[in-house]
Amino acid sequence: MTLEERIQNSETHIFKAVFPNTTNHYDTLFGGTAMHMMDEVAFITATRFSRQKMVTISSEKIDFTKPIPAGTFVELIGRVTRVGNTSLVVYVEIYIEEMYSEKREKAITGQFTFVAIDENKKPTPIHFKQ
């Protein structure tokens, strides 16, 4: 399998309903909840790519460009964009999808770096490089 195929195969999509227990007092998705969901999809993507134990070491530049209203769906997409020696980077996008129309738009983006760890919780090389 090529690197591109492995990246394609590990691309991860999660849909969630924006229910009232996830929103703030403006009736939009709470930013901290969005970041929790993003780290989760990024973690799943990193693990499906590597099939190794992965931990988050860093998150970068999370842009909240559109508020996400209650009563919509969100789709989270995680995709590996860089593979280093022991680390890799996952780019995450969140799209808002209306429940009763086909309307869909990008709302949040960010990137998360993960490190593969061994049984002593120390960095270990990612097996799949090419």
Ligand SMILES: CC(C)(COP(=O)(O)OP(=O)(O)OC[C@H]1O[C@@H](n2cnc3c(N)ncnc32)[C@H](O)[C@@H]1OP(=O)(O)O)[C@@H](O)C(=O)NCCC(=O)NCCS
């Ligand atoms: C992950 C951890 C084991 C890494 O150990 P470390 O000694 O800091 O790592 P190193 O300096 O050897 O760097 C390992 C890799 O991470 C990268 N890295 C280190 N700090 C980074 C940062 N702030 N941002 C992005 N990448 C970073 C390095 O470039 C290196 O990548 P490479 O091997 O692909 O070149 C350690 O930092 C740790 O346990 N952190 C806590 C993780 C955690 O609890 N996460 C939340 C729960 S999942």
